Amino acid sequence: MDIELREKIAGEITLSDSPAETIRKWREEFKVSQLELSNFLNQSPSVISDYETGRRKFPSIASVRKIVDALITIDERRGGYVIKKYKSGVPSDALIDIKDYDRDVPLEKAIRAMNGKNVSHVSVERNIRGYTIVDGVKAILAFSYYEYSKLYGWSSERAIFFTDVKFGRSPMIAIRVHPLKPAAVVYIQPDNVDDLAIKLADIENIPLLITEMSPEAVSHVMSQLR
Structure with a gap:
């Protein structure tokens, strides 16, 4: 897993003035649907939706890292195209x-x-x-x-x-x-x-x-x- 990219995304989300929009931006950048991400995290799709709309309290740093790890792992399984772009x-x-x-x-x-x-x-x-x-x-x-x-x-x-x-x-x-x-x-x-x-x-x-x-x-x- 690319540690530098993982830290970049996690930092951008946690420091953002609009973390909900930033989570959505990175999910869409990786071309991962809310359903695919929620299935990977073994969570209800509504949890991801609530994060991205701001209906749910901002996730903890640990949760942000899990989301980022999931996006990168999914991309790796697809061939790592997004990772290659940033590297x-x-x-x-x-x-x-x-x-x-x-x-x-x-x-x-x-x-x-x-x-x-x-x-x-x-x-x-x-x-x-x-x-x-x-x-x-x-x-x-x-x-x-x-x-x-x-x-x-x-x-x-x-x-x-x-x-x-x-x-x-x-x-x-x-x-x-x-x-x-x-x-x-x-x-x-x-x-x-x-x-x-x-x-x-x-x-x-x-x-x-x-x-x-x-x-x-x-x-x-x-x-x-x-």
């Missing part, structure tokens, strides 16, 4: 998923899994050692130079996915100006991919791919690759 060093509201593989995975295999299409003129005959999925708009607008480097996890030989792509220029411009280069760039359900984005991909020798899968579906299939 990566990337702004958590921009990072959707990140994972490193323990072996080379052919990019062509990943393309098949995501029903992807290569819109560049660059060969996809290469391997990846992980992937990162980010909110395209938030990543471009909010990431510092240091945070951008964190997108690469343990290896730059990875596919970087961007959501909310309008024309495709901004992500490829960001890729071009940064010294670290990914093995592939993928746009998730882009509105459009203009000629400049493709030209930049060709110049950098980075395959530019698109997929019509949802971010959740992409995360699932990429996490299953072996």
Whole structure:
């Protein structure tokens, strides 16, 4: 269990001016329903509801820790996606998923899994050692130079996915100006991919791919690759 994250959440709840809202915020961040949390804690669903609406007296520190431990444990059993977001060093509201593989995975295999299409003129005959999925708009607008480097996890030989792509220029411009280069760039359900984005991909020798899968579906299939 991640002690740092556990302490961060518990501290935020206990020190909050509105602990009820903060409990709800973190439960929703972990995508855990009131019923799932109450079942894990072996409590009535009404207890969690009462905490979050303020109808019940603020829980003791021990109870807060039990709630936090439950959220983190549930996430660990699901693959630890929320935990990875907060441990990566990337702004958590921009990072959707990140994972490193323990072996080379052919990019062509990943393309098949995501029903992807290569819109560049660059060969996809290469391997990846992980992937990162980010909110395209938030990543471009909010990431510092240091945070951008964190997108690469343990290896730059990875596919970087961007959501909310309008024309495709901004992500490829960001890729071009940064010294670290990914093995592939993928746009998730882009509105459009203009000629400049493709030209930049060709110049950098980075395959530019698109997929019509949802971010959740992409995360699932990429996490299953072996």
